[in-house]
Amino acid sequence: MLVAAGHVRLLFRCVRHVFAKYAVAPSLFGAVRHNRGIELPAGSVRRIQSRARSGTQHFTTGKLVRNGVDNKAAVICIEGNIASGKTTCLEYFSKTSNIEVLTEPVSKWRNVRGHNPLALMYQDPERWGITLQTYVQLTLLDRHMLARSSPVRMMERSIFSAKYIFVENLFKSGKMPEVDYAVLSEWFDWLTTNISIPVDLIVYLQTSPQTCHERLEQRCREEEKVIPLEYLESIHQLYEDWLIKQSSSPLPAPVLVIPADYDLQKMLHQYEENRDKILAANNL
């Protein structure tokens, strides 16, 4: 009971942090609500009247959006299993002018005020799964809401895969208590209902779990030494259900699948071959 109350307080603190950063105060934290929506300080966050792009499912009327964000910029999320090659892919595209690249904030997940929630989660997922996933949700939301500096943004994963893959995996494998899952789900639903989080294209780096296991061992990240092949198989299955079978959770954008079991040179060739399709997201 005490643990659950602590988590609720932590979640409140997290959202307060996001809204403090963007100088927005939704009704939960005392903003004045009018018939036209929430009154916000100038130069902070506004509610947009409409946003609809062909090829995407999201219509963001009435959602919060950060002032200064260019809604015409395309957002491409690179998705895939752990160690599938997402960072390597982003590094490659970062050399292209007019593409802004945002990697996952893993360094934050390994060090929040001197604590390492990523390591804690792998040591004891039942206890620390919600702690890590709450922080992942916050830091990815922060990434989604950053003002864009280029016509194309490529970012590693998304708030959607955090929920549909990693939270789902913890819960389905019996490693997350139902109450933690319920609280995280409520937060996710609130955030995605009230905040504009546009995604224009998902690029899925499709690998076998075995390939990821080999690359994981090669990368040798201290926290991940305990990850067994079965964990990567579960994550793989959830990705396949979401992005290939499209049978589990809603898709925030169309999906481009790039087979990614090949060696580095062949992968760079694959990226070049798919460059136009990826960057076409800018014209949606």
Ligand SMILES: Nc1ncnc2c1ncn2[C@@H]1O[C@H](COP(=O)(O)OP(=O)(O)O)[C@@H](O)[C@H]1O
């Ligand atoms: N095509 C590839 N073939 C072999 N090794 C790769 C390939 N792509 C990436 N790697 C290596 O695999 C490890 C994980 O890659 P990384 O890009 O960090 O994955 P992710 O960001 O998806 O976790 C790194 O050591 C990287 O150098």
Ligand SMILES: Nc1ccn([C@H]2C[C@H](O)[C@@H](COP(=O)(O)O)O2)c(=O)n1
């Ligand atoms: N929602 C998430 C996202 C990532 N992780 C873990 C998985 C990895 O150990 C690490 C970084 O992932 P990578 O970029 O290497 O695929 O973070 C998680 O537990 N929950």
